[in-house]
Amino acid sequence: MIRVFEGIEVRSSDIEGVGVFAARRFEPGERILRFDHSDPLGPDRPQRPDLGEREVYVDQIAGGVQVYLPAPGRHVNSSCDPSARVRWDDGECWAVAYRVIEPGEEITVDYVIATHGEEAQECRCGASRCRGVIPGSVFDLGDAWLREYEPLMAEWFIRENLPEYLAMCDRLGIRPRV
Numbered sequence: 606m607i608r609v610f611e612g613i614e615v616r617s618s619d620i621e622g623v624g625v626f627a628a629r630r631f632e633p634g635e636r637i638l639r640f641d642h643s644d645p646l647g648p649d650r651p652q653r654p655d656l657g658e659r660e661v662y663v664d665q666i667a668g669g670v671q672v673y674l675p676a677p678g679r680h681v682n683s684s685c686d687p688s689a690r691v692r693w694d695d696g697e698c699w700a701v702a703y704r705v706i707e708p709g710e711e712i713t714v715d716y717v718i719a720t721h722g723e724e725a726q727e728c729r730c731g732a733s734r735c736r737g738v739i740p741g742s743v744f745d746l747g748d749a750w751l752r753e754y755e756p757l758m759a760e761w762f763i764r765e766n767l768p769e770y771l772a773m774c775d776r777l778g779i780r781p782r783v
Contacts, residue, residue, distance in 0.1 A: 613638060613677060618711055620682040620730055625712045631702040637689055637712055640664065640678040640698040646671045665719075666698070667761035683739055684713035686732035691718060693759045717743050718754055719762045721769065744769045748777055755779060 612631070618624025631637055642664065644650070652658050652673065662679040663671050681689075681700060689700040689712050700714060713730065716739050726739040740746060743754060744766075751773055763770045763783055774781040 613712065615677050615680050618680075618682055620684065620711065620713070623680045624682045625677050625680050625700075627706045627708050627710050627712055629708055631706040631712075633702050633704055635702045637700045637702055637706075638677060638681075640681075640691070640700065641675050642666055642672040642698060644673040644675065646673055667759075667765065669765075682711065682713050682730070683716040683728065684711075684730035684732050685715060685728060685735045686730070687713045687715045689714050690757050691759070692757075693761070715739075715754075717746065718757055719743070719759055721762075721766050742769075744773055752777060752779070755782075 614628045662674050688706045690703045692701045721742040723741045725741045728739045
């Protein structure tokens with residue numbers, strides 16, 4: 606099954622079931638898709654497994670709010686060598702090309718970038734620099750990863766994890782952004 610959206614398509618992936626693929630070339634810094642965070646979960650809106658809503662389609666955003674992601678965003682797979690990065694612009698969350706992405710390439714992000722206090726998951730990205738695991742916290746990554754990822758951390762994530770962020774910056778000898 607292939608579902609086509611503007612500039613992307615959703616189809617079978619070697620990483621995890623279904624993935625998002627470029628239907629055209631994307632340049633570094635170019636917005637690819639917006640993650641729709643308009644369906645918050647809570648007491649009045651629980652997750653509905655009987656309707657096919659899976660835990661892997663839930664994202665956590667500022668304030669610990671959990672949201673149910675609709676397609677196509679919910680099909681963006683994780684990779685330790687992602688083709689895209691998550692960027693927040695004016696309250697909206699986007700997948701943005703990190704490098705040139707050619708038609709047919711899978712669009713991936715690294716889930717760990719905004720993760721803290723969660724359970725680690727197995728990683729099946731198959732990238733040459735695959736860690737084999739998606740850690741339960743970005744702060745569990747090695748120093749080289751943290752130096753690469755610090756500029757990509759969302760402001761809300763830094764604010765909500767300030768002690769860990771400041772300790773990381775101190776250890777790495779980098780100037781905090783707050």
